[in-house]
Amino acid sequence: MEPRSGEQRLNPESAISSPGVVADEAPLLAARAISKRFGSFVANDRIDLALARGEIHALLGENGAGKSTLVKILYGLLSPSEGEILWQGAPIALANPNAARALGIGMVFQHFSLFDNLTVAENIALALPTSERLETIPARIAEISRAYGFALEPDRPVYSLSAGERQRIEIARCLLQDPKALILDEPTSVLTPQEVEKLFETLEKLKAEGRALLYISHHLEEVKRLCERATILRLGKVVATCDPRAETARSLAALMVGAQIKEVRAAGAHGLGEPRLVVAALSAPSPSPHGVSLKDVSLEVRGGEVVGVAGVAGNGQSELFAYLSGELVAGRAEAIRIDGEAVGDVGIAGRRALRAAFVPEERNGHAAAPDFTLSENIVLTGHGADGMTRAGFIDARKALDKSNEVIATFDVRKSGADPLARTLSGGNLQKFVVGREILSAPGLFVVNQPTWGVDALASAAIRQALLDLSARGVAVLVISQDLDELFEISDRIAVLHAGRLSQPRVARLTTREAVGLLMAGMDEGDHAH
Amino acid sequence: MRIDLVARAQRSRIREIAAPVAAMAVAILIGGVVVALMGRSPGTAFDVYFVEPLTQSYSLQAIAVKATPLVLIATGLAFCYRANFWNIGAEGQFIAGGALGGWLGLLTHDGALQGAIGSWWILPAMMILGAIGGALYAAIPALLKVRLAVSEILTSLMLVYVAQLALDWLVRGPWKDPEGHNLPVSVNFDPEASLPLLVDGGSLHLGVLFAPVAVALAALVFSKTLFGYSVRLAGASPRAARFGGFDDRAIAIAVFMISGGLAGLAGVVEVSGKIGQLLPSISPGYGFSAIIVAFLGRLSPVGILVAGLVLALTFVGGEDAQIAMHLPGDLTLAFQGVLLVCVLAADVLARYRLFFTWGWGARS
Numbered sequence: 001m002e003p004r005s006g007e008q009r010l011n012p013e014s015a016i017s018s019p020g021v022v023a024d025e026a027p028l029l030a031a032r033a034i035s036k037r038f039g040s041f042v043a044n045d046r047i048d049l050a051l052a053r054g055e056i057h058a059l060l061g062e063n064g065a066g067k068s069t070l071v072k073i074l075y076g077l078l079s080p081s082e083g084e085i086l087w088q089g090a091p092i093a094l095a096n097p098n099a100a101r102a103l104g105i106g107m108v109f110q111h112f113s114l115f116d117n118l119t120v121a122e123n124i125a126l127a128l129p130t131s132e133r134l135e136t137i138p139a140r141i142a143e144i145s146r147a148y149g150f151a152l153e154p155d156r157p158v159y160s161l162s163a164g165e166r167q168r169i170e171i172a173r174c175l176l177q178d179p180k181a182l183i184l185d186e187p188t189s190v191l192t193p194q195e196v197e198k199l200f201e202t203l204e205k206l207k208a209e210g211r212a213l214l215y216i217s218h219h220l221e222e223v224k225r226l227c228e229r230a231t232i233l234r235l236g237k238v239v240a241t242c243d244p245r246a247e248t249a250r251s252l253a254a255l256m257v258g259a260q261i262k263e264v265r266a267a268g269a270h271g272l273g274e275p276r277l278v279v280a281a282l283s284a285p286s287p288s289p290h291g292v293s294l295k296d297v298s299l300e301v302r303g304g305e306v307v308g309v310a311g312v313a314g315n316g317q318s319e320l321f322a323y324l325s326g327e328l329v330a331g332r333a334e335a336i337r338i339d340g341e342a343v344g345d346v347g348i349a350g351r352r353a354l355r356a357a358f359v360p361e362e363r364n365g366h367a368a369a370p371d372f373t374l375s376e377n378i379v380l381t382g383h384g385a386d387g388m389t390r391a392g393f394i395d396a397r398k399a400l401d402k403s404n405e406v407i408a409t410f411d412v413r414k415s416g417a418d419p420l421a422r423t424l425s426g427g428n429l430q431k432f433v434v435g436r437e438i439l440s441a442p443g444l445f446v447v448n449q450p451t452w453g454v455d456a457l458a459s460a461a462i463r464q465a466l467l468d469l470s471a472r473g474v475a476v477l478v479i480s481q482d483l484d485e486l487f488e489i490s491d492r493i494a495v496l497h498a499g500r501l502s503q504p505r506v507a508r509l510t511t512r513e514a515v516g517l518l519m520a521g522m523d524e525g526d527h528a529h
Numbered sequence: 530m531r532i533d534l535v536a537r538a539q540r541s542r543i544r545e546i547a548a549p550v551a552a553m554a555v556a557i558l559i560g561g562v563v564v565a566l567m568g569r570s571p572g573t574a575f576d577v578y579f580v581e582p583l584t585q586s587y588s589l590q591a592i593a594v595k596a597t598p599l600v601l602i603a604t605g606l607a608f609c610y611r612a613n614f615w616n617i618g619a620e621g622q623f624i625a626g627g628a629l630g631g632w633l634g635l636l637t638h639d640g641a642l643q644g645a646i647g648s649w650w651i652l653p654a655m656m657i658l659g660a661i662g663g664a665l666y667a668a669i670p671a672l673l674k675v676r677l678a679v680s681e682i683l684t685s686l687m688l689v690y691v692a693q694l695a696l697d698w699l700v701r702g703p704w705k706d707p708e709g710h711n712l713p714v715s716v717n718f719d720p721e722a723s724l725p726l727l728v729d730g731g732s733l734h735l736g737v738l739f740a741p742v743a744v745a746l747a748a749l750v751f752s753k754t755l756f757g758y759s760v761r762l763a764g765a766s767p768r769a770a771r772f773g774g775f776d777d778r779a780i781a782i783a784v785f786m787i788s789g790g791l792a793g794l795a796g797v798v799e800v801s802g803k804i805g806q807l808l809p810s811i812s813p814g815y816g817f818s819a820i821i822v823a824f825l826g827r828l829s830p831v832g833i834l835v836a837g838l839v840l841a842l843t844f845v846g847g848e849d850a851q852i853a854m855h856l857p858g859d860l861t862l863a864f865q866g867v868l869l870v871c872v873l874a875a876d877v878l879a880r881y882r883l884f885f886t887w888g889w890g891a892r893s
Contacts, residue, residue, distance in 0.1 A: 039535065039882070327771055349774030360772060369766035379758060380773040389755050396753075 026089030027052050028212045029074065029105065029181045034083035036069050043069040045236040046083065051181060056203060056213040058223040058244060061233035062256050062455045063426060067216050070233070071183050074214070075107045076100035106179030108170045110186040114158045116290060120169055121154035127173040144172050148202045159290060162520075163312050164195035171202065181212040188222060190313050193483070193516035200226060218256075220249040234258055257456045273303025276444050276475035277324075277356075278337040282344070284323050284330045292316035292499045294323060299494065299501060301444070301475040306466060307504060308490030309479040312519050316499040317479050318361065321448040324477070325358040326351040338444055352384055357442035359434055361449040363426065367433040370422030374414070375403040377421050378436060385440065402439070410435035411461065427458030434462050438469060445469055448479040463489050483512055497521045534881040541879075548879040549825055549832075552871035553839070559871075560864050569854055577853050578846035588849070590733040592841045594803060598623065598795035598812075600740040600837035602819035604747045605791030607828045608784040611751070613764035616785060618670065618685030619792040620816025621692035622663040626793020628696050629662030630655040631800045631807045634722035635704055635715055648721035655722060655797055663793015664786040666692065671785035675778040681785075689816065697809040704807060715807035724802035736798035740834070743791060747830040760784055792816060813844075814862075821869045824876075840865065 027050035036044040044066045051057050061067045072078040074085065076094030084091045087103055094100045097107075114123050121137040128137075138154040145152055150168050158166060167187065174182060184203075188196045203213060203226065217223055223230060223244045230244040232255045240255050247255075279299040286293050294316055301307045311317060322328040324336065326348035335344035338354045348358070358381075360366045368377045378399045382388050387398055400418060407414065410431045414424055421429060434450065450466065451459035467489055470476045479496075480486050486493055487507055494504035495518035502518050557579075561571035582588040602619045609616040633655045636642055643651075670684040701713040709716070724734040751757040763770040763780045771777060800811055822840050826832030847861030 325772075347774060348772065352774065358772075362768075365766045366768045366772055369762055369769045371765050372762070376758070379755075380762070380769060383755055383758075383773070392754050392756060394753060394755055394758060 025053075026086070028088060029214075030086040030089075031070065031074065032084050032086060034070065034073060034080045034085070036066075036073060036078060037081045042236050044073070044080070047233070047236075047238050049231050049238070051212045051214055053180075053212050054207055054210045055229060056207050056215050056227045058227035058230035059214055059216045059233070060218065060220075060223065060230050060252065060256055062218070063453050064235075064455075065233040065256070066236040067233055068185070069236075071107065071185060071214065071216065074100070075105060075183060101177055101179070104178070104180035105183070106174035106177060106181070107183040108167070108174055108185065108187060110189060112166050112170055114166055114169060116159040117157060119155050119157050120152055120161075123158055123169055124154075124173055124176065128176060140176060141172060144175055148175070148205050150198060150202055162195075163190040163314065164192065164198070167191070167199070175206075179211065181214070182206065183214045183216070185216045186218070187215070188217065188219060189481070192312055192519040193512055194520055196222070220244075220252045223252070224249065232256055253456055259457065272305050273473050273475075274339075275300045275302050276339050277301040277446075277477060279324070280335055280337070282323060282330055282332075282335040284319065284328065286316070286319050286499075287322075287328065292319055294319055295499045297499075297501045299477075299504070301477050303443070303473045303475050304470055305491050306470045306476045306478060306489050308486035308493040308507070309477065309496050309501070310483060310486050310493055310515055310519060311479075311481065311496035313481055315496050315519075317448060317481075317496060319499070320496060320501075321358070321360060321446065321479060324446050325356075325360070349384055352381065352440075355441065355443040357381075357437035357440050357445050359437050359445075359447040359450065361452060363429045363433055364422060368421045368429060371420055373418045373420055374407070374424075374432060375400040375418050377432075378403045378406070381436065382440060402436075406432055406435040406439055409439065410465070425455075427454040430454045431458055431461060434465060438465055442469075442474055444475045444477075446477045446479075449482075450478060450480065451482065451485060459485075483515060486515075487512065495519055531885075533884040534877070535884055536881055544879045545827070548875035549827065549836075549872055552825075552875035553868065555875075556864065556868040556871040559867050563860070563863075564856070567856070569856065574850060574854060574856065577850045579842060581849060582842055582845045587731065588845050590728065590731045591845045592838060593737045594732050594734065595844050596837040596841035597737045597740045598799050598815040599819050599822045599840055600834055601743055601795035601798070602788075602792045602816055603822035603826060603833045603837060604740075604743050604830055605788035606819060606823040607747065607751075607826075607830065607833060608760055609788045610823060611764045611828055612760045612780055612784045613767070614671075614674070614781055614784055615682045616667065616670070616685050616788050617682055617820070618667070618687075618689050618816070619788065619819055620812060620814065621685070621689035622666045622789040622792035623796040623799070623812055623816045624689075624692040624696050625666035625789075625796070626659035626661075626663035627796030627800045627811050628692075628699065628807065629793070630657075630659030630797030631715070631718075632704075633658055634718040634801060635807070637722055638716050638719060640719075643721075648719075651721050652724065652801070655801055656794060659797025660790040660794045663796060664790035666793070667785040667789020668782065671782045675781050693810070696807070696811070700807050700809050706806075713809050717806045718801060722801060723805060724798065732803070734802035736802035739794060739798060740837070743794075744830040744834045751830065756783070792819075818844075818865060821865055821872075824869060825872050827876075840868075843868075 029051040031047055031049040033046045033048060034044055035042065035046055047070055049070070059067050059070070069078065073080050076097045076099050085094060086092070092103065121134065121141065124141065125132060125134050125137050141152050141154050152165070152168055152172060158169070187199060191199065207213060215223070215227055227244050230242055231238055232240045232242070234256060244252060277300070279297055282294055282297040284294045292315055297320065299307070309320065323330050326343070326346055329347060330336065330344045333342040333344045337343065338351060338356050341354055343351050343354065364370045369380060375396065376399070379388060379394055382402065388395055403418065406412065412424070412432045412435065413428050424432065434447070437445065447466070450462050454462065463485065466476055466478065478486065478490065490507045492504040493507050493510065493515060495502040495515055497519060498521060557575065561575065564571045564574040582592060602623060606616060606619055633651065637651050666688065669688060670681045673679040673684050674681040700715055704715045706714055706716045724736045727733045727735060751761065759770065759775040759780055762773065763775060763777055767777060795815065796811065800807060804811060818840060822833055822836045825836035825839065843861055843864060847858060850856040851858050
């Protein structure tokens with residue numbers, strides 16, 4: 001966590017002059033021909049960007065397009081290799097984030113830097129100058145809450161808050177320093193649809209005050225709603241600057257990816273088979289102190305069916321995956337059945353022997369060993385399969401053949417004959433890991449965040465592969481935070497909230513709003529607060 | 530000034546082999562400076578330390594005999610270190626194996642326990658007992674680690690002192706030679722309990738063959754077997770290893786017992802092949818020097834064989850230097866320490882590139 005000490009005070013009628021963009025005025029914050037190189041890798045290549053007062057400017061791009069590098073430069077966390085940053089038309093050098101904040105540039109990070117065991121007020125006090133007294137903080141929080149319409153209780157400890165509430169603390173911390181320009185990195189990735197609405201109201205108010213907002217996202221529909229200008233990056237270069245409202249989500253995605261993305265095609269009519277995964281009243285503790293315990297989870301996935309588990313991050317997804325896969329063992333055998341077999345007390349190898357396949361959220365270091373070659377990574381989950389080992393010796397030839405089969409079938413791009421897993425890009429490694437499990441001919445397929453951090457082309461390929469799998473009679477369970485993804489591929493959707501799983505609903509017959517309410521822990525009878 | 534380490538994109542085979550060689554060269558240069566500061570000629574010292582021992586039959590034999598325990602122990606340590614378990618107590622496991630195997634040599638003294646079946650079984654049984662003694666002694670920190678999450682670094686190290694003092698007590702007490710003029714020594718082993726010499730009048734004994742055999746087996750296990758794979762995987766990506774269905778507790782216990790078993794075997798080879806009896810102290814610190822050997826050999830069995838020979842050379846050369854140049858014996862240990870630091874530093878440089886930033890600029 002970088003040191004925070006701003007000297008600014010909140011002042012709603014502050015120096016920010018007239019709202020709205022004035023044509024002949026210099027942009028508030030501009031990047032001119034910014035380049036950033038890491039060794040021989042060019043993360044940013046002569047990027048131009050202009051951020052005007054009173055606008056919400058979208059910065060779009062795939063993972064690895066250079067968005068993070070650019071905003072780190074604008075916030076003083078990185079210094080550019082070439083090019084300059086202009087503040088109200090004058091070139092400036094940002095030695096560190098303190099310098100950026102002193103000018104009036106604030107940033108809300110995607111990953112929160114909050115102390116779980118401290119209260120809201122204490123966390124906010126940490127970001128303020130030491131002269132600030134803790135007793136005055138609640139009043140200032142109330143002031144912010146009134147001005148921007150979001151509720152924050154100063155005395156609540158952070159660990160008891162939802163992701164949306166935590167994000168409000170981060171935003172409040174920024175606003176207390178009265179920034180003229182505010183950078184938001186993927187602010188909606190951990191929010192429910194209702195929380196997104198609240199956030200947008202706040203952002204619109206900030207815009208109306210004449211502040212400049214740089215909004216980083218890959219949710220194109222949000223960008224079309226919120227932003228009037230967008231700068232699109234691909235492979236470190238600006239490929240377009242456009243008005244997103246005049247574009248379609250598909251045309252924006254094509255600009256980001258540099259190619260047309262195929263629509264995922266439905267699996268076609270196929271009958272549902274027997275239940276292949278049955279979870280009955282599974283309750284299990286989380287191994288980590290701030291983790292989420294599973295409470296009375298029941299679920300059934302039938303052959304040929306895709307069941308989606310939605311939920312905001314940190315509501316027990318990793319625990320659910322660990323207990324379903326057998327990485328953690330619940331103890332009670334009847335809690336989990338695979339093809340009728342009680343396996344609640346059986347480890348992951350025993351469940352694989354029943355033709356269950358698993359893909360965890362994290363590719364590097366969990367689904368695959370980054371410093372092992374691809375063929376060695378085949379052995380990771382394939383060592384129990386026929387002929388992969390003989391009398392304790394690994395058949396390296398067979399592993400390599402299997403690896404090449406996965407690479408060919410799933411179009412995995414790599415360099416070298418049998419490269420280390422970590423040399424693959426995120427999307428390609430994910431295709432390899434998903435493909436490895438699909439080619440193990442599973443009867444049950446459980447995957448956590450199948451397209452997290454994966455580029456749009458690879459995402460489409462992976463979703464298609466999951467649908468094809470279900471068409472062959474496999475039971476597919478997809479745990480995901482991406483609601484669009486779940487609605488695209490699921491037959492039924494259940495919601496995980498605070499370790500409890502809702503009744504699954506038929507995806508065609510429910511709405512994002514209904515799922516969103518469940519994600520926030522409310523039944524449809526309640527009203528959003 | 531700030532120094533950043535940036536991972537190199539590509540691993541280079543050449544760089545990885547060159548790193549320990551370069552480390553060796555730098556360590557020798559530093560050693561030369563120290564010798565010069567002590568008022569001796571660095572050139573002569575280099576000659577005495579690294580060249581002369583390679584020209585005499587007796588010193589070549591001494592190098593092989595010294596290298597044997599280092600290579601055996603370091604090969605075992607490679608299993609632990611590859612799996613990311615830090616067994617620092619090979620010295621204690623060496624003593625435990627030497628004591629348990631040597632005990633059989635004492636029990637069978639003067640034809641005891643031999644009866645009708647003769648004495649052919651004594652040596653093999655001593656070797657096996659030695660390995661068992663070391664393996665069981667190493668199982669203590671392993672079990673404490675997996676059952677109670679106690680740091681294996683502390684427990685394995687502390688158990689070294691327990692083993693040293695236990696052997697000291699045994700040799701001064703129950704195992705003392707009654708006709709040994711009250712000296713703290715056991716009886717001498719019979720020829721049936723001593724590893725035979727390979728060269729008449731020399732020091733080379735049968736036990737030196739264990740080292741290349743252990744190296745070959747370890748190389749095979751690491752490169753070809755599922756067990757070797759699981760050990761490497763558990764060290765490189767523990768979470769992936771659990772996901773793969775490998776039991777990390779079983780791996781921890783297995784690697785500790787392999788490591789302890791090889792150290793124990795080295796211990797009994799040392800007492801049966803070289804010392805010929807039990808003494809209050811049976812190791813000049815092989816268990817610790819072997820840690821250097823393991824890293825100098827990049828935790829690869831073949832590398833360890835080479836590194837063990839190099840380190841044995843410094844031991845033998847160091848003894849010669851004490852006689853010929855009146856250089857203190859501790860200089861050898863100091864040189865080994867310098868060598869380890871150089872190896873670890875070279876290791877980092879082989880994988881990372883250094884970037885120097887002057888002044889306190891922005892973080893990257």
